Amino acid sequence: MFPLYFIGFFVFIFGLCIGSFLNVVIYRLEKGEGFVGGRSYCPHCKHSLMWLDLIPVFSFLFLWGKCRYCGKKISVQYPMVEIATGLIFLLIFNFQFSWPVGASPQVLFNQFSIYQIINILFLWYIASSLIVIFVYDLKFYLILDSVLFPAIIITFLFRLLSSFFIGNWVLGIGNFILAALIASGFFLLIFLISRGAWMGFGDVKLAILLGLLLGFPNILAGLFLSFFFGAIIGLILMLLQKKGLKSEIPFAPFLIAGTLVSMFFGDRIINWYFNFFILP
Numbered sequence: 001m002f003p004l005y006f007i008g009f010f011v012f013i014f015g016l017c018i019g020s021f022l023n024v025v026i027y028r029l030e031k032g033e034g035f036v037g038g039r040s041y042c043p044h045c046k047h048s049l050m051w052l053d054l055i056p057v058f059s060f061l062f063l064w065g066k067c068r069y070c071g072k073k074i075s076v077q078y079p080m081v082e083i084a085t086g087l088i089f090l091l092i093f094n095f096q097f098s099w100p101v102g103a104s105p106q107v108l109f110n111q112f113s114i115y116q117i118i119n120i121l122f123l124w125y126i127a128s129s130l131i132v133i134f135v136y137d138l139k140f141y142l143i144l145d146s147v148l149f150p151a152i153i154i155t156f157l158f159r160l161l162s163s164f165f166i167g168n169w170v171l172g173i174g175n176f177i178l179a180a181l182i183a184s185g186f187f188l189l190i191f192l193i194s195r196g197a198w199m200g201f202g203d204v205k206l207a208i209l210l211g212l213l214l215g216f217p218n219i220l221a222g223l224f225l226s227f228f229f230g231a232i233i234g235l236i237l238m239l240l241q242k243k244g245l246k247s248e249i250p251f252a253p254f255l256i257a258g259t260l261v262s263m264f265f266g267d268r269i270i271n272w273y274f275n276f277f278i279l280p
C-alpha cells in the first residue's frame, strides 16, 4: 500500500512536465513553428538540448539559470510556467476528487468514475490552454485564436456531454451559455464604448470561454476577482512607476487568474459575500 499523497506527488510531476511542454508550445507559436516533433534548442545559440537540460525546474536550478552552451540567461518564464502548471494540475486533481481522509488506494480507484476521469482530463487541457494564453498575452499583448477557439469548442462539447450525464439541460449547459453571454456581452460593451481602447476584442472572445467554464453565478465572482487583481497590480506598477495611468496592460492574465481562483473557490466566495453583505 502506498500513501495517497504519493499519487498527488506524481500528478504534480506530470504537471511540471506538461508545463515544460507548454513553454515549448509558447516559443514555437511565437516563431510560427509546429510544436510536435523536432528537438528542443536554446533560443540564443540554437544548440540542441540534451535530456539533462530538459528536466523541469531542476535543470534551471542546476544550470544557475544559464544556457550550458552559450552562458546566456534562461528566462524565469520557464521554471515559473512549469511550477504553476504543476500546482494547477494538482489543485484540479484534488478538487475533482476530494481525498477521503485515511482512505486506501482501493477506495480511491473505486470512486473514480469515467466521468470524473474525463472531467480531470478536460480541466487539465483547459488549464494548459489558459496558461499558454496567459503567458502569450503578457509577452506579446495578443490572445491567440489558434489556442482559444479549440478550447471554446471543446468546452462547449464537454458541457453538452455533461448535460447528458446529469440529465438536466439548465444545470448542464444552460447556465454556462448564460454566463458566456453575460461575460462576453459585458466586455463587448466596454470594447464598443471605448472603441477598443480599454479592452481588446480578444478579451471579448476569451470571455466566452470563461463563461462556458465557470457558469452562473460563478462568472460574477470570476469577473470581480479579475478586476480586483487588475486594480491591485495596476496600482503596484504605478507606484513602482513602471507604468503610467495611460499605459497598456494586457487584461487576459487577470481574467485567467480570476477564472482559476473562481473555479476552485467561487462557491465559497459567493457564499461569503452573501453572508457578509446581504444577510444581517
Ligand SMILES: [Zn+2]
Residues within 6 Å of the ligand: 042, 043, 044, 045, 046, 047, 067, 068, 069, 070, 071, 072
Ligand atoms: Zn545557448
